[in-house]
Amino acid sequence: MSQPAPLIACHDCDLLQREITLKPGCAATCPRCGAVLYRNATDSINRTLAYAMSAALVFLVANGFPIFAIESQGSLKGITLMGAVHSLWGQDMQAVATVVFITAVVIPALEILSLVYLLLPLRLTMLAPGYNQLLRLLRLAEPWGMVEVFMLGILVSLVKLTSNFRVIPGVALWSFAVLTLLIAAAAASFSTRDVWCCVDRINGRRVAP
Incomplete structure (x- = not known):
């Protein structure tokens, strides 16, 4: 029966x-x-994992290279994301520096690492320790990921700076643009139900097809 x-x-x-x-x-x-x-969803776990792993590589580039460089009086100075956070902190703008650090660095890194940590073992028919808490953490962190807002702020700053200095876009600027698309693609393809179905199959329980 x-x-x-x-x-x-x-x-x-x-x-x-x-x-x-x-x-x-x-x-x-x-x-x-x-x-x-x-x-x-069609193959949501594999697609989300592919987007997340690609986003991890792009995230490293975005945080390791200058966002843009400013040329003034013959000298060229590159500005990285962490350099911008440090500069804001040094200018007594601790609240802004903290918001930028959390929304543009901590939350995206947390989302990307959590997806890889959760989905890679599932792809190998294993369960990551603490996957229940990790799914809750992903749900809580999702509204705080604001890479696209950070990108908009960078573009506004570039427009204002070009009137006084020669601004040269850096590798990190394009990387953040790609990172925004990859995170959005990972969020769109991620299916909590498919994760639970995969968990049930690994545990040997019956799931609906």
């Missing part, structure tokens, strides 16, 4: 209902409120 499909609750109206089998790329919606319950 086959077991009934697992029960799930709508995150909007709390209606309990049975999971249904979906075709690849389709989504299940709540019959009461119409909210999306889950999607049958």
